[in-house]
Amino acid sequence: MKMEQKLNTGFGTHFVQSLLLPFLVGLITYGLNLVRGYFTLGLLLEPVSHVSDIVGPTGVVYAVEFSHRSGRDLVNMAKKRTNVIPIIEDARHPSKYRMLVGMVDVIFSDVAQPDQARIPALNASYFLKAEGHFVISIKANCIDSTQPAVAVFDSEVNKLKQDQFRPAEQVTLEPYERDHACVVGGYRVSKKSKPAS
Numbered sequence: 001m002k003m004e005q006k007l008n009t010g011f012g013t014h015f016v017q018s019l020l021l022p023f024l025v026g027l028i029t030y031g032l033n034l035v036r037g038y039f040t041l042g043l044l045l046e047p048v049s050h051v052s053d054i055v056g057p058t059g060v061v062y063a064v065e066f067s068h069r070s071g072r073d074l075v076n077m078a079k080k081r082t083n084v085i086p087i088i089e090d091a092r093h094p095s096k097y098r099m100l101v102g103m104v105d106v107i108f109s110d111v112a113q114p115d116q117a118r119i120p121a122l123n124a125s126y127f128l129k130a131e132g133h134f135v136i137s138i139k140a141n142c143i144d145s146t147q148p149a150v151a152v153f154d155s156e157v158n159k160l161k162q163d164q165f166r167p168a169e170q171v172t173l174e175p176y177e178r179d180h181a182c183v184v185g186g187y188r189v190s191k192k193s194k195p196a197s
């Protein structure tokens with residue numbers, strides 16, 4: 001999907017900007033209609049509820065969030081949505097919650113932190129299946145507001161590559177979010193697998 005393409009989804013702008021666009025890119029790129037385990041880092045209620053609908057009753061969404069306030073909302077949501085497992089922890093320390101999480105097909109991360117490439121890489125090393133997929137949001141001004149956003153995106157994508165992520169597509173979230181990009185791709189992709197076009 002090219003970023004110029006317009007989405008007319010009927011969902012609110014918040015959902016479109018935060019999750020739907022990158023998720024659709026992921027779906028279109030990989031045909032992820034059989035996702036069972038979905039691991040989200042730093043997503044709030046609305047996106048998690050949509051992912052919960054997408055994976056359905058046979059899927060699981062592990063949602064890690066360190067803010068206690070948002071965490072309380074997640075816990076309340078999980079009482080109604082039994083496929084959501086809320087984890088109120090700092091995503092920089094996956095060893096603290098590894099006993100709660102199975103291997104997953106997809107990691108989505110939108111933590112907006114200076115180490116926003118390292119956090120999903122660390123979690124992927126614990127929980128993401130080989131040949132699984134990632135959707136990672138990069139917020140340039142959390143990393144270096146003095147550099148052009150494009151330079152920051154390039155540098156973060158290079159870090160992801162060093163951690164066994166193979167980016168396949170990158171879109172900006174303009175006009176919904178400034179200086180914000182989303183990268184999707186594969187994890188520990190074997191040399192034989194062709195990158196998605």
Ligand SMILES: C[S@@+](CC[C@H](N)C(=O)[O-])C[C@H]1O[C@@H](n2cnc3c(N)ncnc32)[C@H](O)[C@@H]1O
Binds near residue numbers: 014041065067091119
């Ligand atoms: C930019 S917001 C994500 C918003 C998301 N796109 C949405 O619409 O719901 C970043 C979220 O990540 C959480 N977060 C940031 N650093 C985190 C960390 N180290 N561990 C867990 N959650 C974190 C924040 O509390 C916040 O809720």
